[in-house]
Amino acid sequence: MILRDMLKQGADTLRKAGVSESGLDAWYLLSYCMGITKSHYYMIQDKVPDNNIIQRYSELILERSSRKPLQYITGTQEFMGLVFDVDENVLIPRQDTEVLVEHALAFCERKRVLDMCTGSGCIAVSISVLGSPESVDASDISEAALETAKYNSEKNNAAVSFIVSDIWDGITREYDIIVSNPPYITSDEMVELMPEVREYEPETALFGGVDGLSMYKRIADGAGEHLVSGGYIFFEIGCNQAAAVSDILERNGFIDIRTEKDLSGLDRVVWARKK
Ligand code: GLN
Numbered sequence: 001m002i003l004r005d006m007l008k009q010g011a012d013t014l015r016k017a018g019v020s021e022s023g024l025d026a027w028y029l030l031s032y033c034m035g036i037t038k039s040h041y042y043m044i045q046d047k048v049p050d051n052n053i054i055q056r057y058s059e060l061i062l063e064r065s066s067r068k069p070l071q072y073i074t075g076t077q078e079f080m081g082l083v084f085d086v087d088e089n090v091l092i093p094r095q096d097t098e099v100l101v102e103h104a105l106a107f108c109e110r111k112r113v114l115d116m117c118t119g120s121g122c123i124a125v126s127i128s129v130l131g132s133p134e135s136v137d138a139s140d141i142s143e144a145a146l147e148t149a150k151y152n153s154e155k156n157n158a159a160v161s162f163i164v165s166d167i168w169d170g171i172t173r174e175y176d177i178i179v180s181n182p183p184y185i186t187s188d189e190m191v192e193l194m195p196e197v198r199e200y201e202p203e204t205a206l207f208g209g210v211d212g213l214s215m216y217k218r219i220a221d222g223a224g225e226h227l228v229s230g231g232y233i234f235f236e237i238g239c240n241q242a243a244a245v246s247d248i249l250e251r252n253g254f255i256d257i258r259t260e261k262d263l264s265g266l267d268r269v270v271w272a273r274k275k
């Protein structure tokens with residue numbers, strides 16, 4: 001079997017397993033398996049691959065057919081132009097979250113920043129590397145997630161301090177800026193998630209309580225004590241949560257509450273200033 005047919009067979013297997021971007025994923029797995037680029041592939045597509053490549057590629061296709069996300073197989077995801085290691089202890093960074101980082105970056109210069117629920121560390125590390133904050137702290141309830149985040153910080157030459165904390169219980173310092181992409185999926189939405197997300201991504205990184213809002217309430221509630229007067233809070237939100245999250249912020253004494261859209265035109269960020 002020549003390489004081109006092996007790729008086609010891989011794509012067919014993924015499509016039959018219900019993988020939505022089967023052709024693309026079959027290619028990414030081939031590229032990962034052989035360490036080749038598209039141009040290299042075109043030069044060797046009529047050649048017969050080595051047996052160990054055929055074997056390894058079929059194992060990768062099988063793994064993806066079980067609906068394990070591509071990023072947990074290859075172990076990486078790009079975010080803000082940086083490369084992050086990911087594993088099943090952390091949420092895979094989403095492109096939507098880049099909008100949150102971009103808005104926060106505009107305010108971070110010489111500020112003390114806290115990224116709450118850091119997961120892979122993608123937000124904190126991006127702010128540390130791409131902005132010029134005074135300091136960046138990042139917290140998460142999961143020690144396993146923090147291990148991955150620490151690795152990502154070192155790999156990207158970021159300067160981030162990590163704190164194990166269930167929302168505010170381990171936080172002692174005061175900040176100028178709080179950024180957070182907390183878990184915000186509702187009970188009803190949890191059952192509708194794609195198998196890739198529902199069966200493989202950590203539930204603690206997804207589930208935001210029955211109404212999806214419990215983390216926003218807890219974060220906004222404690223922000224009074226840990227955010228300076230005039231400081232900013234930036235939240236990523238589910239696209240139907242702008243009004244509810246704005247209400248929570250208003251009830252906690254925040255002003256100048258604004259909503260921003262993602263690249264698909266959906267509400268994705270709510271930010272506000274503390275009085
Ligand atoms: N902050 C991480 C991210 O944006 C993790 C978010 C989470 O676990 N809910 O990807």
